[in-house]
Amino acid sequence: MVCKDNQPFTIVENEGFRNFLKAIEPRYKLPNKTTLTRWVDDKYAALSGIIREKLSGIENLTLTTDMWSESMSMRSFLGVTAHFGVGSELFSITLGVSQSNERHTSQHIAEMLLNTCDEWSIDKDQISAVVTDNAPNMVKAVELAFGKKHIPCFAHILNLVAQNSIEQCKPLRELISKVKDVVTWFKQSNIASNELRKSTSDETKLIQQVPTRWNSTYYMIERFIELREIVNNIIIRHKNAPAMLHASELAHLSSVLQVLRPIEAATKEVSGDKYCTSSKVIPLIHCLVLKIKPLSFDDSIAKELQSLVLKEIQKRMGVIENVTPLAIATVLDPRFKKMHFTDPLACSAAVGKIKDLMKAAAHNTTKDSESSELSDKNEDNYSLWEDHHKLVHKSWKLSKADDTISDELAIYLRCPPTL
Structure with missing residues (x-):
């Protein structure tokens, strides 16, 4: 429970928790914090030994790694996950999350990566590829630690393509801001939320935007257009409600969705963790361009977004075919080949x-x-x-x-x- 629910060890000292257990099973002797800590450490030692033995028999491992900072505590962490196949099954194991107390230099990150591998008795020759967010310090760190085995994270690149294209399109940003104001008002107003709930038979709700995930913007717009009539009927009954979008603005958003839909579909496609996605990267980029380029619009905002998306794809993925592991995976996939x-x-x-x-x-x-x-x-x-x-x-x-x-x-x- 402590591990799965991310609870502190001090939970066993909380009065409410102690009373709860006493009511359920009065005969049970609750361990103290020190005993609980020892149990978790013993469990970790036993399980890590099993995982270490399992990893020793794997010839090829792929690592994914990312570094992030917690804004509240001003602490930085490096996470490392190993991916490998046994027969036809794919497995992913989080090797560790290490705190960094130094500047995020490539040399420091490389040392942290190697220390994690040493901790799990993983030889450098076992590492066939390392996937990162393509930040320059991460790319250099992988090269220092393992040689030229870096692969850029395709999902992260897609996120940047969509986010940067939307950010550069000023008229679209203004429309999204209006939608966001309406959605936020509904979330904050209990009366409006209840009216929306009663008006939709399937408990459909408006979706809020999440800054770190571009497709949340896509889903927010899509759901807003779907519920536009109901939303409009509720807004006109509340004088403190934000302004509803005009018909022309809604038409702009509908056209914009046509440009963003292929990127959303590609994001879903590469988000699988139970099947291989590396062989799909090059075909997906090609199909993205084939889907977006022929689109024809009278809408000026959709036209501008279309142009920006194609430029971002070329800028960030124009040389993706030269990434050797991705190219080999594509050729060896009988669905794609050359x-x-x-x-x-x-x-x-x-x-x-x-x-x-x-x-x-x-x-x-x-x-x-x-x-x-x-x-x-x-x-x-x-x-x-x-x-x-x-x-x-x-x-x-x-x-x-x-x-x-x-x-x-x-x-x-x-x-x-x-x-």
Whole structure:
């Protein structure tokens, strides 16, 4: 209960909690704060040992890391989460949240990342990629700690694309501010909230904007337009209510939603934690542009927003095809392959890297096979099929030649993508 509900250890000293337990089970002896702390530490030690053993058997791990500051306490923290697959299942484990008492330099962040890995006995070679918010100090920290294994967080980039586009469009900002005033008034006025609740059969409520999540703005506008008639009928009955938006302003917002809808859909698509999303990044960017670019509007605000969104996408995601792990993941996903690449050089580089990985894997497999053959030869004194086994092994090695690997990859790429 303490861990799941984020309760302080001193809860066992609270009079109300003690009376509650006494009423439920008078015979139970409540532990003191020191005992409770020891129990949690013992539990952590036992569970961390299991997780450490599990991580030791994982060949490839991906880390996600972020740094934030608490405005009230003026403290900074670095969170690190490990992601890995076992069979067809994906797992995520929070390795730690460490407090930082120094400036957020790349060197300091790199040391914190390495300390977290050391604490969990994770070797640097196990780390295949590290995902961050793409801040310069975070990118440099990953490079210092693990080499060139950085991947920008696509969801964070999408958030910036939408937020910056809306922020730069002054007429849209003013419209959103008006909507926000109305929504806030409804939230603060119990009478208006009750009237809204009675007027909607399915308990539909207005949605408030959250500054850190751009799609909350999208949902706020969408719900406001959906309930505009009911909201208007309630507002006109209250003289202290904020001004309702005009028909032309509502039309502007409806057009704006058409520009933002593809970004909202992409945000949902990459927010999954039970399926791989890295192979979807390049196709999603391509599909975003294909959806937004052809849109035609008479509305000046929607036109301006459309232009700003396309510029932000190009600015922040124009070179995303050169991020090697994302490019390889896309090519190796049978749904996409090379279909969504717009840069032929980036696509060619990804295919070349895949060939290198295949050669390295084939070379390692050949070495393992030779070692196994040698051990078998030592054990068998005589075998009539010995020469046959040698011919089979030689044929197998020849099949792993560079030309065969290229042909194998070419056959895969020539096959049509799956749906």
